Amino acid sequence: MRAAHFRLPLAPHAALFPTAVPAGSPPPRMPESASRRDVAIDWTRCDFSHGHEGGRVTSHFFNALSLFFPLGEKFFVHSVRHYRHAIRDPRLARDVTVFIGQEAMHSREHREYVEAMRTQGHDPDACDVRLLDRPLEDVTPEERLAITAAMEHFTAALSRSMLLTPNFEQAPELRKLWVWHACEELEHKSVAFDVFREQIGGGWRGYRMRCVAAVTASRLFLPQLLANHARLLQADTGWSLLRCRWAAFRHAWLLPGVLLRLLPDFLRWFRPGFDPADDDDRALLARIQADPLLRPVFAHDDSRVSGS
Numbered sequence: 001m002r003a004a005h006f007r008l009p010l011a012p013h014a015a016l017f018p019t020a021v022p023a024g025s026p027p028p029r030m031p032e033s034a035s036r037r038d039v040a041i042d043w044t045r046c047d048f049s050h051g052h053e054g055g056r057v058t059s060h061f062f063n064a065l066s067l068f069f070p071l072g073e074k075f076f077v078h079s080v081r082h083y084r085h086a087i088r089d090p091r092l093a094r095d096v097t098v099f100i101g102q103e104a105m106h107s108r109e110h111r112e113y114v115e116a117m118r119t120q121g122h123d124p125d126a127c128d129v130r131l132l133d134r135p136l137e138d139v140t141p142e143e144r145l146a147i148t149a150a151m152e153h154f155t156a157a158l159s160r161s162m163l164l165t166p167n168f169e170q171a172p173e174l175r176k177l178w179v180w181h182a183c184e185e186l187e188h189k190s191v192a193f194d195v196f197r198e199q200i201g202g203g204w205r206g207y208r209m210r211c212v213a214a215v216t217a218s219r220l221f222l223p224q225l226l227a228n229h230a231r232l233l234q235a236d237t238g239w240s241l242l243r244c245r246w247a248a249f250r251h252a253w254l255l256p257g258v259l260l261r262l263l264p265d266f267l268r269w270f271r272p273g274f275d276p277a278d279d280d281d282r283a284l285l286a287r288i289q290a291d292p293l294l295r296p297v298f299a300h301d302d303s304r305v306s307g308s
């Protein structure tokens with residue numbers, strides 16, 4: 001059975017000017033309204049093969065992405081939490097609390113997502129979801145924080161791209177999950193970067209470290225994402241592995257080119273003066289959070305402080 005789809009109320013021109021800063025106050029580093037929010041997903045209503053109107057190729061791209069979040073978000077939380085008690089700026093300390101709370105909830109929901117995939121007969125365990133090619137003990141806290149800051153920028157860019165895509169439509173439960181997650185990624189997009197800047201510094205050493213981290217993270221993450229996408233697709237369709245690899249590659253880099261579209265954002269990271277908070281997402285967040293399906297999620301303030 002094919003679930004009903006909903007259309008996000010997006011302005012057609014929005015995708016062209018995602019980072020335009022309106023006249024007036026500069027965007028805050030984190031919106032005042034940002035908080036840890038609970039969300040209840042009815043996994044029995046989620047179809048992991050046909051949840052997206054783009055069909056199985058698109059559905060399994062989101063599934064492959066989801067597989068990384070339980071471990072990935074945990075990694076991000078640990079990286080930032082390591083510096084939590086050394087943070088000097090009280091405003092940043094508050095933002096870190098919200099960041100940890102939000103990421104912990106994302107990790108929990110994506111664990112349930114993966115479990116629900118298993119229930120429906122998919123095999124997420126056949127996929128490799130390691131973020132690094134060396135043991136965690138070999139990675140210094142500084143490197144971990146730099147990787148987290150870079151990955152948070154990419155996650156925010158992907159989230160913005162997703163929310164600005166006029167045909168980003170999914171079955172309601174899955175859409176609720178992805179839109180909730182994407183909105184919170186935009187809310188806390190600069191937190192890891194700010195911790196990195198305060199604790200490691202923004203000079204040449206910090207710049208070099210965050211550039212190396214971005215290259216390392218994408219070199220490891222992107223091939224795994226595509227390989228997992230192809231694996232899930234093959235198991236579900238019975239197509240040859242070659243066909244599935246081509247489908248995953250095409251989806252990422254050609255049509256619709258979900259990763260290709262992120263290339264400008266990837267390159268912006270290497271600008272010495274780059275600051276994720278320069279991207280003004282206030283109008284986008286306000287529009288998305290007013291969506292009737294999402295309003296109950298964003299109206300509920302679960303906790304602004306208990307993110308430990």
Ligand SMILES: [Fe+2]
Pocket residue numbers: 073102103106181185
């Ligand atoms: Fe997240």
Ligand SMILES: [Fe+2]
Pocket residue numbers: 076103152155185188
């Ligand atoms: Fe995040």
